[in-house]
Amino acid sequence: MNIKDYKKFPVTTGLILISGIVYLISFVLYGPTMNAYQALHLGAYNGFYVQHTHEYYRFITSNFIHFGILHIVVNCYSLYGLGAFMEKVLGRTRYLIVVGIAAVTTNGLPYLLYLHNGFEGSSVSGGISGIIFGLIGALGALALLYRDVFMHIWRSLLPNLIFMLLISFIVPEISLSGHVSGFIGGFIATYFLLNQKRHHDEVN
Incomplete structure (x- = not known):
């Protein structure tokens, strides 16, 4: 991989890069691993x-x-x-929009559940895997809308998706709700953005 890539x-x-810089800061402050409070x-x-401090930026920074x-x-x-x-x-x-929405929903949807019934009130979560699952969800939307082009890619990825969801369910340190919410x-x-594009193309 070179600079052109x-x-x-x-x-x-x-x-x-942002993830790397944040990790370097955490490494300097706390060492190679962090606890929940750190x-x-x-x-x-x-x-x-979030409820008591109103620090909603955590939906992004997390x-x-x-x-x-x-x-x-x-x-x-x-x-x-x-x-x-x-x-x-x-x-x-469009990619930036999808990433931004996945970043927010990763913890935004669990937060709505927390407000409703105290869902995962004691858990502390972080990591860019919610965005990764958001991109998997985006690929699922592509496969649904453009079956001939993307369905084979989606099918090849599906076993890995199922495996990652199982790991998320089995390992308590991994946020299953964050992964599912990012996917959604x-x-x-992606479905909305591409449907809008298809409608625009049909009109023109």
């Missing part, structure tokens, strides 16, 4: 904390908080592989 995918590259100090998400080197390496590797492809397919503007946000955003 990075220039082709500026949004994906930017997300990885992560909260840097901008991680907790429903109870996406760039990683608890250890393995966490960030796996997430950023996955993001580059899928993100570069989706940024090329969707185009920079990415799917709905």
